[in-house]
Amino acid sequence: MRRTLLACSLVLLTSLACAAELPETDWLSLMPPADRKALEDMPEITHNGPEANGTFTNKGGLKQSDKGLPKVMYSTKTVxxxxxxxxxxxGYPVPLENDAKGRVTExxxxxxxxxxxxxxxxPxxxxxLVRYPKGIQIDDIYNPIWVSGTLKIETVSNEMADAAYAIDDAKVRPVEESDL
Structure with missing residues:
Protein backbone atom coordinates (compact mmCIF):
# COMPACT_ATOMS: atom_id res chain seq x y z
CA MET A 1 0.00 0.00 0.00
CA ARG A 2 2.80 2.38 0.94
CA ARG A 3 4.59 1.70 -2.38
CA THR A 4 1.39 2.35 -4.29
CA LEU A 5 0.91 5.68 -2.53
CA LEU A 6 4.53 6.61 -3.15
CA ALA A 7 4.26 5.67 -6.83
CA CYS A 8 1.02 7.65 -7.21
CA SER A 9 2.61 10.63 -5.48
CA LEU A 10 5.60 10.54 -7.83
CA VAL A 11 3.33 10.33 -10.88
CA LEU A 12 1.29 13.28 -9.60
CA LEU A 13 4.39 15.38 -8.88
CA THR A 14 5.83 14.56 -12.30
CA SER A 15 2.54 15.55 -13.93
CA LEU A 16 2.46 18.82 -12.01
CA ALA A 17 6.05 19.61 -12.95
CA CYS A 18 5.31 19.00 -16.64
CA ALA A 19 2.15 21.08 -16.45
CA ALA A 20 3.80 23.87 -14.45
CA GLU A 21 3.67 26.27 -17.38
CA LEU A 22 0.25 27.70 -18.01
CA PRO A 23 -1.31 27.43 -21.47
CA GLU A 24 -0.91 30.48 -23.70
CA THR A 25 -3.69 33.06 -23.55
CA ASP A 26 -4.67 34.76 -26.79
CA TRP A 27 -4.40 38.55 -26.70
CA LEU A 28 -7.84 39.01 -28.21
CA SER A 29 -9.38 37.25 -25.21
CA LEU A 30 -8.45 40.35 -23.19
CA MET A 31 -10.99 42.33 -25.21
CA PRO A 32 -14.75 42.11 -24.62
CA PRO A 33 -16.63 40.58 -27.58
CA ALA A 34 -17.98 43.97 -28.71
CA ASP A 35 -14.42 45.37 -28.89
CA ARG A 36 -13.19 42.33 -30.83
CA LYS A 37 -16.03 42.80 -33.32
CA ALA A 38 -15.29 46.54 -33.62
CA LEU A 39 -11.62 45.75 -34.23
CA GLU A 40 -12.51 43.25 -36.96
CA ASP A 41 -14.83 45.80 -38.62
CA MET A 42 -12.34 48.65 -38.37
CA PRO A 43 -11.22 50.27 -41.64
CA GLU A 44 -7.64 49.84 -42.85
CA ILE A 45 -5.25 52.10 -40.97
CA THR A 46 -2.54 53.77 -42.97
CA HIS A 47 0.97 54.30 -41.70
CA ASN A 48 1.65 57.41 -43.75
CA GLY A 49 2.73 59.64 -40.88
CA PRO A 50 6.30 60.76 -40.21
CA GLU A 51 6.93 57.48 -38.36
CA ALA A 52 6.63 55.59 -41.68
CA ASN A 53 9.63 57.56 -42.95
CA GLY A 54 11.70 56.70 -39.89
CA THR A 55 11.06 59.99 -38.11
CA PHE A 56 9.42 59.34 -34.77
CA THR A 57 7.68 62.43 -33.46
CA ASN A 58 4.95 61.02 -31.22
CA LYS A 59 5.90 62.26 -27.77
CA GLY A 60 3.09 60.15 -26.28
CA GLY A 61 4.89 56.82 -26.65
CA LEU A 62 2.20 54.14 -26.75
CA LYS A 63 -0.63 56.63 -26.25
CA GLN A 64 -3.01 57.19 -29.11
CA SER A 65 -2.36 60.59 -30.66
CA ASP A 66 -4.63 60.29 -33.71
CA LYS A 67 -8.01 61.41 -32.41
CA GLY A 68 -9.68 60.27 -35.64
CA LEU A 69 -9.31 56.56 -34.92
CA PRO A 70 -12.33 54.39 -34.11
CA LYS A 71 -13.29 54.31 -30.41
CA VAL A 72 -12.09 50.72 -30.03
CA MET A 73 -8.50 51.96 -30.36
CA TYR A 74 -8.92 53.86 -27.05
CA SER A 75 -10.86 51.14 -25.24
CA THR A 76 -10.13 50.35 -21.62
CA LYS A 77 -13.01 47.87 -21.48
CA THR A 78 -11.88 44.64 -19.88
CA VAL A 79 -13.08 41.06 -19.41
CA GLY A 91 4.46 39.45 -26.29
CA TYR A 92 7.03 42.17 -26.53
CA PRO A 93 8.38 44.39 -23.75
CA VAL A 94 8.36 48.16 -23.65
CA PRO A 95 10.76 48.87 -20.73
CA LEU A 96 9.75 51.40 -18.08
CA GLU A 97 11.99 50.87 -15.04
CA ASN A 98 15.37 49.25 -14.43
CA ASP A 99 17.17 48.15 -11.30
CA ALA A 100 20.74 49.13 -10.38
CA LYS A 101 22.10 46.27 -12.52
CA GLY A 102 20.21 47.43 -15.61
CA ARG A 103 17.61 44.66 -15.50
CA VAL A 104 14.09 45.68 -16.48
CA THR A 105 11.77 45.46 -13.47
CA GLU A 106 8.68 47.10 -14.90
CA PRO A 123 -5.61 49.94 -27.39
CA LEU A 129 1.73 46.54 -17.14
CA VAL A 130 4.16 43.91 -15.81
CA ARG A 131 5.89 44.34 -12.48
CA TYR A 132 8.84 41.97 -12.25
CA PRO A 133 10.96 42.79 -9.16
CA LYS A 134 13.55 40.11 -10.01
CA GLY A 135 14.30 41.93 -13.27
CA ILE A 136 15.21 40.62 -16.69
CA GLN A 137 17.98 41.65 -19.04
CA ILE A 138 16.34 42.90 -22.23
CA ASP A 139 18.82 43.47 -25.01
CA ASP A 140 16.31 43.75 -27.84
CA ILE A 141 12.63 44.76 -27.54
CA TYR A 142 11.98 42.84 -30.77
CA ASN A 143 12.69 39.51 -29.04
CA PRO A 144 9.45 38.00 -27.67
CA ILE A 145 9.02 36.98 -24.05
CA TRP A 146 6.59 34.89 -22.03
CA VAL A 147 4.93 36.46 -19.00
CA SER A 148 3.07 34.28 -16.52
CA GLY A 149 1.17 35.46 -13.50
CA THR A 150 -2.16 36.53 -12.13
CA LEU A 151 -3.85 39.08 -14.34
CA LYS A 152 -5.73 41.86 -12.65
CA ILE A 153 -7.87 44.62 -14.00
CA GLU A 154 -5.97 47.79 -13.21
CA THR A 155 -6.07 51.02 -15.15
CA VAL A 156 -2.57 52.40 -15.45
CA SER A 157 -1.83 55.70 -17.12
CA ASN A 158 1.53 57.36 -17.46
CA GLU A 159 3.32 59.46 -20.06
CA MET A 160 4.14 56.33 -22.08
CA ALA A 161 0.79 54.55 -22.28
CA ASP A 162 -2.59 53.67 -20.90
CA ALA A 163 -3.06 50.04 -19.90
CA ALA A 164 -6.17 48.24 -18.68
CA TYR A 165 -4.46 45.24 -17.06
CA ALA A 166 -1.48 44.49 -14.83
CA ILE A 167 0.46 41.47 -13.59
CA ASP A 168 2.45 41.73 -10.35
CA ASP A 169 5.28 39.39 -9.35
CA ALA A 170 5.29 37.88 -12.81
CA LYS A 171 7.42 35.06 -14.10
CA VAL A 172 9.22 36.18 -17.22
CA ARG A 173 11.36 34.29 -19.68
CA PRO A 174 12.46 34.69 -23.29
CA VAL A 175 10.57 32.78 -25.96
CA GLU A 176 12.85 29.99 -27.13
CA GLU A 177 13.06 28.18 -30.44
CA SER A 178 11.52 25.09 -28.83
CA ASP A 179 8.41 27.13 -27.93
CA LEU A 180 7.58 27.74 -31.57
Missing part, protein backbone atom coordinates in the same frame (compact mmCIF):
# COMPACT_ATOMS: atom_id res chain seq x y z
CA UNK A 80 -14.18 40.69 -15.79
CA UNK A 81 -13.76 36.89 -15.87
CA UNK A 82 -9.99 37.36 -16.36
CA UNK A 83 -9.56 39.37 -13.15
CA UNK A 84 -7.51 37.20 -10.78
CA UNK A 85 -6.90 34.50 -13.40
CA UNK A 86 -3.47 32.91 -13.71
CA UNK A 87 -2.37 33.01 -17.32
CA UNK A 88 0.56 33.20 -19.73
CA UNK A 89 0.92 35.81 -22.46
CA UNK A 90 3.52 35.97 -25.17
CA UNK A 107 7.48 47.13 -18.49
CA UNK A 108 4.45 47.19 -20.70
CA UNK A 109 3.77 43.92 -22.51
CA UNK A 110 2.30 44.45 -25.97
CA UNK A 111 1.05 41.95 -28.56
CA UNK A 112 3.34 42.90 -31.43
CA UNK A 113 6.95 44.05 -31.80
CA UNK A 114 7.75 47.72 -32.11
CA UNK A 115 4.44 48.86 -30.62
CA UNK A 116 6.17 51.91 -29.18
CA UNK A 117 6.90 53.21 -32.68
CA UNK A 118 4.05 51.82 -34.77
CA UNK A 119 1.05 53.92 -35.65
CA UNK A 120 -1.38 53.31 -34.11
CA UNK A 121 -0.30 51.64 -30.87
CA UNK A 122 -2.52 48.93 -29.37
CA UNK A 124 -5.22 50.02 -23.58
CA UNK A 125 -7.00 46.66 -23.23
CA UNK A 126 -4.18 45.17 -25.31
CA UNK A 127 -1.43 46.55 -23.06
CA UNK A 128 -0.45 44.89 -19.76
Missing amino acids: AALNGKALRLG FFLVPYPGACIHVPPP PNQIV
Whole structure:
Protein backbone atom coordinates (compact mmCIF):
# COMPACT_ATOMS: atom_id res chain seq x y z
CA MET A 1 0.00 0.00 0.00
CA ARG A 2 2.80 2.38 0.94
CA ARG A 3 4.59 1.70 -2.38
CA THR A 4 1.39 2.35 -4.29
CA LEU A 5 0.91 5.68 -2.53
CA LEU A 6 4.53 6.61 -3.15
CA ALA A 7 4.26 5.67 -6.83
CA CYS A 8 1.02 7.65 -7.21
CA SER A 9 2.61 10.63 -5.48
CA LEU A 10 5.60 10.54 -7.83
CA VAL A 11 3.33 10.33 -10.88
CA LEU A 12 1.29 13.28 -9.60
CA LEU A 13 4.39 15.38 -8.88
CA THR A 14 5.83 14.56 -12.30
CA SER A 15 2.54 15.55 -13.93
CA LEU A 16 2.46 18.82 -12.01
CA ALA A 17 6.05 19.61 -12.95
CA CYS A 18 5.31 19.00 -16.64
CA ALA A 19 2.15 21.08 -16.45
CA ALA A 20 3.80 23.87 -14.45
CA GLU A 21 3.67 26.27 -17.38
CA LEU A 22 0.25 27.70 -18.01
CA PRO A 23 -1.31 27.43 -21.47
CA GLU A 24 -0.91 30.48 -23.70
CA THR A 25 -3.69 33.06 -23.55
CA ASP A 26 -4.67 34.76 -26.79
CA TRP A 27 -4.40 38.55 -26.70
CA LEU A 28 -7.84 39.01 -28.21
CA SER A 29 -9.38 37.25 -25.21
CA LEU A 30 -8.45 40.35 -23.19
CA MET A 31 -10.99 42.33 -25.21
CA PRO A 32 -14.75 42.11 -24.62
CA PRO A 33 -16.63 40.58 -27.58
CA ALA A 34 -17.98 43.97 -28.71
CA ASP A 35 -14.42 45.37 -28.89
CA ARG A 36 -13.19 42.33 -30.83
CA LYS A 37 -16.03 42.80 -33.32
CA ALA A 38 -15.29 46.54 -33.62
CA LEU A 39 -11.62 45.75 -34.23
CA GLU A 40 -12.51 43.25 -36.96
CA ASP A 41 -14.83 45.80 -38.62
CA MET A 42 -12.34 48.65 -38.37
CA PRO A 43 -11.22 50.27 -41.64
CA GLU A 44 -7.64 49.84 -42.85
CA ILE A 45 -5.25 52.10 -40.97
CA THR A 46 -2.54 53.77 -42.97
CA HIS A 47 0.97 54.30 -41.70
CA ASN A 48 1.65 57.41 -43.75
CA GLY A 49 2.73 59.64 -40.88
CA PRO A 50 6.30 60.76 -40.21
CA GLU A 51 6.93 57.48 -38.36
CA ALA A 52 6.63 55.59 -41.68
CA ASN A 53 9.63 57.56 -42.95
CA GLY A 54 11.70 56.70 -39.89
CA THR A 55 11.06 59.99 -38.11
CA PHE A 56 9.42 59.34 -34.77
CA THR A 57 7.68 62.43 -33.46
CA ASN A 58 4.95 61.02 -31.22
CA LYS A 59 5.90 62.26 -27.77
CA GLY A 60 3.09 60.15 -26.28
CA GLY A 61 4.89 56.82 -26.65
CA LEU A 62 2.20 54.14 -26.75
CA LYS A 63 -0.63 56.63 -26.25
CA GLN A 64 -3.01 57.19 -29.11
CA SER A 65 -2.36 60.59 -30.66
CA ASP A 66 -4.63 60.29 -33.71
CA LYS A 67 -8.01 61.41 -32.41
CA GLY A 68 -9.68 60.27 -35.64
CA LEU A 69 -9.31 56.56 -34.92
CA PRO A 70 -12.33 54.39 -34.11
CA LYS A 71 -13.29 54.31 -30.41
CA VAL A 72 -12.09 50.72 -30.03
CA MET A 73 -8.50 51.96 -30.36
CA TYR A 74 -8.92 53.86 -27.05
CA SER A 75 -10.86 51.14 -25.24
CA THR A 76 -10.13 50.35 -21.62
CA LYS A 77 -13.01 47.87 -21.48
CA THR A 78 -11.88 44.64 -19.88
CA VAL A 79 -13.08 41.06 -19.41
CA ALA A 80 -14.18 40.69 -15.79
CA ALA A 81 -13.76 36.89 -15.87
CA LEU A 82 -9.99 37.36 -16.36
CA ASN A 83 -9.56 39.37 -13.15
CA GLY A 84 -7.51 37.20 -10.78
CA LYS A 85 -6.90 34.50 -13.40
CA ALA A 86 -3.47 32.91 -13.71
CA LEU A 87 -2.37 33.01 -17.32
CA ARG A 88 0.56 33.20 -19.73
CA LEU A 89 0.92 35.81 -22.46
CA GLY A 90 3.52 35.97 -25.17
CA GLY A 91 4.46 39.45 -26.29
CA TYR A 92 7.03 42.17 -26.53
CA PRO A 93 8.38 44.39 -23.75
CA VAL A 94 8.36 48.16 -23.65
CA PRO A 95 10.76 48.87 -20.73
CA LEU A 96 9.75 51.40 -18.08
CA GLU A 97 11.99 50.87 -15.04
CA ASN A 98 15.37 49.25 -14.43
CA ASP A 99 17.17 48.15 -11.30
CA ALA A 100 20.74 49.13 -10.38
CA LYS A 101 22.10 46.27 -12.52
CA GLY A 102 20.21 47.43 -15.61
CA ARG A 103 17.61 44.66 -15.50
CA VAL A 104 14.09 45.68 -16.48
CA THR A 105 11.77 45.46 -13.47
CA GLU A 106 8.68 47.10 -14.90
CA PHE A 107 7.48 47.13 -18.49
CA PHE A 108 4.45 47.19 -20.70
CA LEU A 109 3.77 43.92 -22.51
CA VAL A 110 2.30 44.45 -25.97
CA PRO A 111 1.05 41.95 -28.56
CA TYR A 112 3.34 42.90 -31.43
CA PRO A 113 6.95 44.05 -31.80
CA GLY A 114 7.75 47.72 -32.11
CA ALA A 115 4.44 48.86 -30.62
CA CYS A 116 6.17 51.91 -29.18
CA ILE A 117 6.90 53.21 -32.68
CA HIS A 118 4.05 51.82 -34.77
CA VAL A 119 1.05 53.92 -35.65
CA PRO A 120 -1.38 53.31 -34.11
CA PRO A 121 -0.30 51.64 -30.87
CA PRO A 122 -2.52 48.93 -29.37
CA PRO A 123 -5.61 49.94 -27.39
CA PRO A 124 -5.22 50.02 -23.58
CA ASN A 125 -7.00 46.66 -23.23
CA GLN A 126 -4.18 45.17 -25.31
CA ILE A 127 -1.43 46.55 -23.06
CA VAL A 128 -0.45 44.89 -19.76
CA LEU A 129 1.73 46.54 -17.14
CA VAL A 130 4.16 43.91 -15.81
CA ARG A 131 5.89 44.34 -12.48
CA TYR A 132 8.84 41.97 -12.25
CA PRO A 133 10.96 42.79 -9.16
CA LYS A 134 13.55 40.11 -10.01
CA GLY A 135 14.30 41.93 -13.27
CA ILE A 136 15.21 40.62 -16.69
CA GLN A 137 17.98 41.65 -19.04
CA ILE A 138 16.34 42.90 -22.23
CA ASP A 139 18.82 43.47 -25.01
CA ASP A 140 16.31 43.75 -27.84
CA ILE A 141 12.63 44.76 -27.54
CA TYR A 142 11.98 42.84 -30.77
CA ASN A 143 12.69 39.51 -29.04
CA PRO A 144 9.45 38.00 -27.67
CA ILE A 145 9.02 36.98 -24.05
CA TRP A 146 6.59 34.89 -22.03
CA VAL A 147 4.93 36.46 -19.00
CA SER A 148 3.07 34.28 -16.52
CA GLY A 149 1.17 35.46 -13.50
CA THR A 150 -2.16 36.53 -12.13
CA LEU A 151 -3.85 39.08 -14.34
CA LYS A 152 -5.73 41.86 -12.65
CA ILE A 153 -7.87 44.62 -14.00
CA GLU A 154 -5.97 47.79 -13.21
CA THR A 155 -6.07 51.02 -15.15
CA VAL A 156 -2.57 52.40 -15.45
CA SER A 157 -1.83 55.70 -17.12
CA ASN A 158 1.53 57.36 -17.46
CA GLU A 159 3.32 59.46 -20.06
CA MET A 160 4.14 56.33 -22.08
CA ALA A 161 0.79 54.55 -22.28
CA ASP A 162 -2.59 53.67 -20.90
CA ALA A 163 -3.06 50.04 -19.90
CA ALA A 164 -6.17 48.24 -18.68
CA TYR A 165 -4.46 45.24 -17.06
CA ALA A 166 -1.48 44.49 -14.83
CA ILE A 167 0.46 41.47 -13.59
CA ASP A 168 2.45 41.73 -10.35
CA ASP A 169 5.28 39.39 -9.35
CA ALA A 170 5.29 37.88 -12.81
CA LYS A 171 7.42 35.06 -14.10
CA VAL A 172 9.22 36.18 -17.22
CA ARG A 173 11.36 34.29 -19.68
CA PRO A 174 12.46 34.69 -23.29
CA VAL A 175 10.57 32.78 -25.96
CA GLU A 176 12.85 29.99 -27.13
CA GLU A 177 13.06 28.18 -30.44
CA SER A 178 11.52 25.09 -28.83
CA ASP A 179 8.41 27.13 -27.93
CA LEU A 180 7.58 27.74 -31.57
